[in-house]
Structure formats: C-alpha cells, structure tokens
Amino acid sequence: MPPRVPLAARRALSSTIVIRFPVRSRRWFASSSDAPEIYDVVCVGGGPAGLSLLAGLKASPVTNGLKVALIEGQDLQKNRLQKDASLESFSNRCSSLTPASVRNLQEIGAWTHANASRIQPYQEMQVWDGVSDARISFDWDTARSPLTPRKPTQPTTIAYMIENVNTVTALLSRLEELGGVDVFSSTKVNSIELGADTEKLDFSSWPILSLSNGKTLAARLLVGADGANSPVRTFAGIPSRGFDYDRHGVVATLTLEGPGWGGLDHKIAYQRLLPTGPIAMLPLPGNKASLVWSTTPERAAKLKSLPPNDFAAMVNAGFRLSPTDLEYLHTLATGQEEEIAWRAKHTPFNKRSIPVRVTDVQPGTVASFPLRMRHADTYTGERVALVGDAAHTIHPLAGQGLNQGQGDAAALVRTISRAVQTGQDIGSTLALESYNSERYAENNAMLGVCDKLHRLYSVESGPVVGLRSVGLRAVNAMGPLKGFFMSRAAGGV
C-alpha cells in the first residue's frame, strides 16, 4: 500500500524548467523601458490539452478574435509525426481517446488532420481479476438491456487508441490551418511576475512573462498547460496535493502473432488486475499493441533490464500465469522465456479469453514512469487557469489522463466564449468560475474512482478478493448497469 501522506506542492520546485519562482513583485517593468506585448490568452505548454484549447478558441467565431500566444520549451516541429511513418513502428506513448474526446476534436476541426491509418478503434474490453479470474467484458451489444438492443446505426466503438504524437500533430496542423496564434517554440519561460501599476495602466493583476528569446508578454489570461510540475501553477500559488503510488508504469510497443481473436474489424482491449497493479494490452493497427503494466518499481526495473525475448515472455506470463508464478519469474536473473514456456503448459486457461501471444517488442520502446496522483486545490486564480496534468495527474488504470485534459480544454473554451459574449474580462476570477466548478468535481470523481480501484485490486487474498469478484461478476451480468459504467468511461456518450 502506498503511503497516504499528502505531499506538498512544493515538489514542483524540482521542475527542470528554469523559472524564478514566485516573487510576486509589483514593480516588475516599472524600471523596464520595453512595455510588454499584451495578449488575451497566453498558453504555456504545447501538449494535447494546451493545443486543444488554442484550436478550440481559434475555431470558434466568438473567440477567434482573441490575441493568443503559445509558449513551448521543446521544438514543436521536430516532434511531429512524419506523414509517411511506417505502420511497423509505433510510439510507446499512446492514449485511449474516448468518443467524447474524439467528438470534441471533430468539432474543433482537428480530427481530420490525424493520421487515420495509425488510429485503432476497439469494440470490446476484457477486464479480469488476476487472483480469482472473475471477469467483466465490455461491448455495446451486451451493455444494453435485451428489450433495447443496439441499433445497427449506433456506435460500437468503446474508444480509440492513438499515439499522443498523432494527436499533437493533428492539433498543430489544425492550428496552422486556422492561423492567428503567435507560437514561441523552443522557448522557455524565464520568469512570471505580476506587472506594475503605472500612471497610465494598472498591470498589478496581470502576469508578465519573460521569455528566453528576450520577449516579454502580458497575459489577460495565463493558461497553465505545462504539465505535472506546472510553473504556472506555482506562480499562481495554487497547491497541488496527492501522493506517489509506489508503482511504475512500464510501457512498450508489442508485436503480436496476429491481429487478435476478433480480427482486424473487432479489436479487443485487455486488462488483468494483478495485486501489484493492472497489466493492460491495448490494440494498435495490424499486429501491434500497446502495453501499460503498472507494477512495483523493483519489478519495473527488472522488466526494463530483460532482453526482448524474455520481456515478451514476461508480458505473456502477465496475462496467463498466477501472481505467485509471476513473483518467482521476476526473481530470475535470466531465462524467463524457457521458464514461462514450461509453466504455461501446466497452467489451464481459456485461450480465447486472453490476448494472442506477444512475439516481439519494438526496440527502444520499453520505458517506465512513476505513477502519481495529484490534484490542484483549484483550477483557477486571478488571470490564471490550469488544464490537463497541471491541474491533475491520474492513475493510468482507466486511461483517462489525456481525456481529462481534452475535457478541460473544451470546458475552458466554453467558459471563455461565454465571457466574451457577455463582455466579461476573460481573466477575471468571476468569468473563470464556471470552468472551475464544471471541471473540478468531474475530475475529482474520476481521480477517486481510479484510486479506489487501484486499492481494491492491490489485495491478494482474504474476503476482499471474494467480494470484488462477486461485484465484478454481478456487474457483468447486468447489461444496463454495465452500459452506465461504459458511458462514464466513454465520457458520457
């Protein structure tokens, strides 16, 4: 069980981005001869949430007149997905986009810019208890009551597997098409300070950003889309609380022996809930799949050190062998492949209820990251709004992280749009209130559910295993209830 000690937000100070932290000087450019360039929205961070926000603002006739800037420390062009990228190779950073997120990307005109051949919709999800084997399967046909069967026109897709680089590239392409965004790529934020009250103008509530390219910007609304260690959040003095799960997520791009039990047109996502954390295999186009295996830091280190054949064997074992077998396999120095081949022969399982075998792992894609839960105390302050990981970091168990960021961006676009239509100052806390109230409760509920699931399935024995298995089987048997859970996971279809 991970420690439940809430960590103060000051961890953010360990950020690698060079920032002079929040000396909220009101005298900043009193002595500077250069007046800052004034923007309506300055977005720090060019990830999926920040880009989605800017594309949403520029795509709407209500808000496209706003003067907006994007600041990104990395080179946005360098990190783009190449048009002719081979389908034999996929990034290890993938997300499961919900239909709600996809609908938003369609509405802002970004989805058509995505490389469709690299997106894999899936129609079924199999989740089972690694200790008791109690199982729940999700698909839209069984999730309805027998009286209201699914109509052929209704969607069958649960979610869409997409590389993050594909999402980001699509959003960048859309932004270029829309135009009107001042993009400061490969540019760092050197400092953020409050402006001065001069004779002519009172900038005492305005964040003034000094950039590494020598420019200074004044932001009517400063959006922190700058990740878990958000310097914008630190500037605003908004604490972020949470804890580390003492788990790491091991990711990799896998090659399978075939497209899966449902063929190319009916793809299946698998998640086995092991006591050390869930192991998930999510379908990519063709014979490819994406792995997310949450496990202890020691086991993650072990998995990363294995040669490709042993790593692939361990993933197969993760979906097939008992927790006890898995524990033993992690202690072996080498030879996992042979050991697993022998043990698999003596372990009974239904082949069709588990993913097809992994045959290889794409070189250079095995990586791991620590799992954390963080939630900012609020998403808004005077002239500040936080979106995406700057506001919340979630356990990856339900694959909701990137979707939450997309939901944030869409909600903030709605809030800004309403403020523009009614002549409010879009940076005022009053104008931003509706964004905070809409998103905070929603994200907090999702963080809570994923955290509870993590804790529930960390237990290896005793009555909890029996109870959770009964619960899982019961939900599985009740179509409409399952439909409710699926709708929630799909972002409210």
Place this chain on the structure above:
Amino acid sequence: MKPRNTTRALRSIHSLTAPTRHRPRPLPYVRPTVSISANPAPRLSSTISSTPDASKSSVDPTEVSHFNALASSWWDPTGPSRLLHLMNPLRHDFISRCRETTPGSPASSSQLRYLDIGCGGGIFAESAARLPHTQSVTAIDPTPEVLKIAQGHKRRDPALMASSKLTYLNTSIEDLPPPSSPEQAFDVVSLFEVLEHVNAPGPFLDHVIQHVKPGGWLILSTIARTWASWVVTNVVAEDVLGMVPKGTHEWSKYVNEQELREWFRKKEGWGSNGGIKTMGVVYVPGLGWKEVPGGEGWGNYFFGVRRDR
C-alpha cells in the same frame, strides 16, 4: 424595514413633488422562500407622470455615504457586489433578446451607443464597452467615490483604455444635457438596480426616456414590490444570509412590472408592436441567477421597452 404598506406607499406617491434622487446601488436578492400574498398599493401611477422637472434634484447625503463605504469592495468577486457581478451576463442576454425583436435592425449588425445610468463601479459599463458591436458607452453616476473606483478599475484593462469607447461622467441624469435631436440619443439606455432606490419613479423616468433613440431600448432591472420580495431582500438577504449590506433596500420603493407596463402603455410613442419585454430571474444559491417564467410578478425582473420609430 417593515412594509408599512399604505402609509409608506402613499408617502412615496406624495413625495413625487419632493426632490428626487436615485441611488445607483444595485442589490438583488435571493430566492424567495415564502408564498406570495397580496400586492400592496401601487407606486408608479400612470396618472402622476409629469414632464421632466427642470429644477435640479439633489442627492440624499445618507445614501451617498452608504455607497461610499461600499466603493472599495465593488470589484471584489466575493464581496457585497457579488450578486451583481453574477447577474451581469444576464443583462446582456436580455438586451440581445430585446434587440432581436427590433424590426429592421438585427441584433449584431450595427454599432451601438449605450448610456448606463447609475453605473456604480462600472460592472455593466465595462462589459458593454468590451462587446465588438459597441460604438461607445457613456456611464454616469452622481457618487464621486464609486466613479473613482470605476475609473481606477478601467485602468486594469489596456483594451478599454486604448479604445476610448468607455466614458465615465460624474453627473445625475437630470444634469445630463438632453440630446439635440432624437437621432442623437442612445441605442440602449440601461438602468440596472436603480429604480427601487428612486423616490419618484415617474418624473425620474421622464428624464431617462428622452435619451432613448427612436427604435432604441430602455432596459432596466429592479424588484417587484411583493411580500415575497420584502421578506427576501430585507430579512433573508440582509439579515440572515448577510449577502447584501444592511440598509440597502427600502421595500416601499420597489416598482412592480404591471405598474411599469401601465405607465409606458399611457406614454405616447413607446412599446408598440411588441416593444415591451420582461424576464423574471431568481438567485439560487449554488447555481447562480436563473430565469424564471413569470418571476417578474414577484421578484427580480428585467424590463425592456422600445421607443417607437
């Protein structure tokens, strides 16, 4: 303040000849929790209307000091003006709704000139000046201290300072020179949360309406004078919840929607062809201001009337 209905109502009718002063102080109230009973004596009688009084009206010194004390917190989003801030977007919704009904002038096609009477700290005036279809906003208030707050707050927005769309004037409506011709008057004259502070609404409105252009709208918001509004504004909002500063409201000064409707019905050249619109609103704690059909009969309401072309 207790509703000594007959006496007070009579007094306010009789006080029409006394010096009048409107108080630019807004303060809406919260959701009524009582059933509505009798509607007390009328306050805005159409028979008492008169032509604008040439003599200058005076500002009640006690009311000025009341608002001076509130001035510094005018823009505090959690302060005593919070309910007004929350109501502000609805004002624009209502104006758009009124203007959409004006024949031959689509709501967004022309550049509008606004006159905001009793602008206070500038909540509405600033927001109107930010709208893309606004040509100018002239915002007036007789209380110097709140105008200072308004001017100071305007300096926080470089867009407002650069555009010179927004002009504040420290004057009462009686002292504002009337337009040289009807066409020089304003497209939108707004009077938000002012009427309930006025001693003699008839003559006051006569001053106001000469600033409305033919085809333009007078838009106001106020509170109906009912038992529900008395309990809610004076007891619940001021005493129980403390959301509204004490001593802000004088229930007997409230004006009912039917009284306004009747007053304008008898005015030549006003509100014909569907040129009168109303919208009732209530504040629901936790949800904000919500439109309530029929709410104009017993609580806070918006009233819009168009000057005939």
